Amino acid sequence: xxxxxxxxxxxxxxxxxxxxxxxxxxxxxxxxxxxxxxxxxxxxxxxxxxxxxxxxxxxxxxxxxxxxxxxxxxxxxxxxxxxxxxxxxxxxxxxxxxxxxxxxxxxxxxxxxxxxxxxxxxxxxxxxxxxxxxxxxxxxxxxxxxxxxxxxxxxxxxxxxxxxxxxxxxxxxxxxxxxxxxxxxxxxxxxxxxxxxxxxxxxxxxxxxxxxxxxxxxxxxxxxxxxxxxxxxxxxxxxxxxxxxxxxxxxxxxxxxxxxxxxxxxxxxxxxxxxxxxxxxxxxxxxxx
Amino acid sequence: xxxxxxxxxxxxxxxxxxxxxxxxxxxxxxxxxxxxxxxxxxxxxxxxxxxxxxxxxxxxxxxxxxxxxxxxxxxxxxxxxxxxxxxxxxxxxxxxxxxxxxxxxxxxxxxxxxxxxxxxxxxxxxxxxxxxxxxxxxxxxxxxxxxxxxxxxxxxxxxxxxxxxxxxxxxxxxxxxxxxxxxxxxxxxxxxxxxxxxxxxxxxx
Numbered sequence: 001x002x003x004x005x006x007x008x009x010x011x012x013x014x015x016x017x018x019x020x021x022x023x024x025x026x027x028x029x030x031x032x033x034x035x036x037x038x039x040x041x042x043x044x045x046x047x048x049x050x051x052x053x054x055x056x057x058x059x060x061x062x063x064x065x066x067x068x069x070x071x072x073x074x075x076x077x078x079x080x081x082x083x084x085x086x087x088x089x090x091x092x093x094x095x096x097x098x099x100x101x102x103x104x105x106x107x108x109x110x111x112x113x114x115x116x117x118x119x120x121x122x123x124x125x126x127x128x129x130x131x132x133x134x135x136x137x138x139x140x141x142x143x144x145x146x147x148x149x150x151x152x153x154x155x156x157x158x159x160x161x162x163x164x165x166x167x168x169x170x171x172x173x174x175x176x177x178x179x180x181x182x183x184x185x186x187x188x189x190x191x192x193x194x195x196x197x198x199x200x201x202x203x204x205x206x207x208x209x210x211x212x213x214x215x216x217x218x219x220x221x222x223x224x225x226x227x228x229x230x231x232x233x234x235x236x237x238x239x240x241x242x243x244x245x246x247x248x249x250x251x252x253x254x255x256x257x258x259x260x261x262x263x264x265x266x267x268x269x270x271x272x273x274x275x276x277x278x279x280x281x282x283x284x285x286x287x288x289x
Numbered sequence: 290x291x292x293x294x295x296x297x298x299x300x301x302x303x304x305x306x307x308x309x310x311x312x313x314x315x316x317x318x319x320x321x322x323x324x325x326x327x328x329x330x331x332x333x334x335x336x337x338x339x340x341x342x343x344x345x346x347x348x349x350x351x352x353x354x355x356x357x358x359x360x361x362x363x364x365x366x367x368x369x370x371x372x373x374x375x376x377x378x379x380x381x382x383x384x385x386x387x388x389x390x391x392x393x394x395x396x397x398x399x400x401x402x403x404x405x406x407x408x409x410x411x412x413x414x415x416x417x418x419x420x421x422x423x424x425x426x427x428x429x430x431x432x433x434x435x436x437x438x439x440x441x442x443x444x445x446x447x448x449x450x451x452x453x454x455x456x457x458x459x460x461x462x463x464x465x466x467x468x469x470x471x472x473x474x475x476x477x478x479x480x481x482x483x484x485x486x487x488x489x490x491x492x493x494x
């Protein structure tokens with residue numbers, strides 16, 4: 001293999017390749033996928049001079065370590081964490097040089113959940129339906145990284161950004177998700193609709209790239225029947241039989257049979273991607289734009 | 290017809306039957322193809338069609354609920370033929386539910402022209418309609434942990450073919466060698482919503 005490649009030395013808890021996903025295939029049962037914290041992925045790409053659709057690594061809670069075979073510019077963003085090159089600490093949220101054969105270490109997140117690692121040239125695995133993203137629901141795209149995985153890199157495109165440290169939003173202490181009601185709020189009792197936006201939930205540790213699961217008051221249904229499967233959108237708040245709301249994230253199924261009580265504003269989803277288990281969640285009803 | 294806004298940029302259009310959903314889906318595809326409906330995703334389902342990535346869902350809600358939806362144009366489409374062996378482990382149970390012999394159950398299935406009502410569950414998994422409602426069957430009481438790729442299966446009013454091995458609770462009546470999903474192929478999915486399908490028995494049943 002050419003030296004435009006990197007070796008995964010420590011894959012971490014769950015590290016996947018992500019870009020802007022593969023929208024447009026939902027009618028075939030193909031999830032959109034893509035980076036959960038899309039602004040963070042876009043920022044690290046910009047820092048290393050990549051195009052906005054270049055593929056990056058998305059880490060989960062405990063980072064990863066990679067060794068590029070040729071000298072690259074790298075940037076780490078999203079969840080704040082220590083970053084090291086060749087054993088020496090370097091800046092987080094800034095472009096850094098990683099000489100050929102040196103180790104880039106991304107430590108455990110000090111806050112938030114998902115870290116993003118961009119490397120100049122981008123991760124150049126073969127795209128599937130126009131995207132290099134790993135889709136954990138349907139298994140499209142490259143498998144989650146394991147120790148020893150070798151990933152090809154693309155040609156470095158532009159000059160990297162001249163910044164010291166790029167400003168990034170802090171992971172939320174409380175996750176406030178603005179929602180518009182519907183399409184199926186009439187499947188719930190008035191008390192449940194009231195509880196949904198007035199009571200407090202917490203992020204469940206069962207959350208993943210498919211959905212942000214919550215713990216809190218169970219929402220009681222007014223209708224008992226079965227809803228025929230219908231199309232699902234990103235940010236849909238689906239309520240399964242246990243009554244605890246699930247916010248659909250990038251790898252969500254394209255259709256589903258549990259009623260959707262409300263939909264989260266797209267601009268609030270990056271914060272949802274960074275809300276660690278236990279974080280308080282409040283659903284705030286807003287008017288449809 | 291009811292049109293329910295979904296968030297800020299999607300619309301769920303609800304109709305009374307799977308046939309109406311197919312007709313609505315065909316009409317929405319036609320409007321998108323002619324350039325009058327700018328939308329990212331058109332996702333049909335059992336009683337609904339979701340339009341996702343719409344600039345003005347509320348405006349489209351009033352436009353679509355007053356629109357006249359012509360019945361599905363069916364005669365123009367090519368029929369996709371899937372070779373099948375009716376050798377599934379649940380064929381006997383299905384035949385018993387239908388009150389016919391196993392060869393007769395296979396004959397009924399193979400004589401039916403199906404339509405892909407919608408996809409979901411897995412990339413390339415189509416929900417095929419066409420059997421009369423008297424042939425609806427329940428799911429297995431206990432789902433299988435692994436259904437092989439190519440399994441032809443029934444549940445409720447639907448026939449489906451598993452694109453790859455996965456857990457599943459449908460009644461397995463046969464097997465096809467057709468490749469339902471190949472992401473390196475164009476198109477990747479053999480079955481897409483609106484397609485017409487016929488199962489053609491091969492070899493000894």
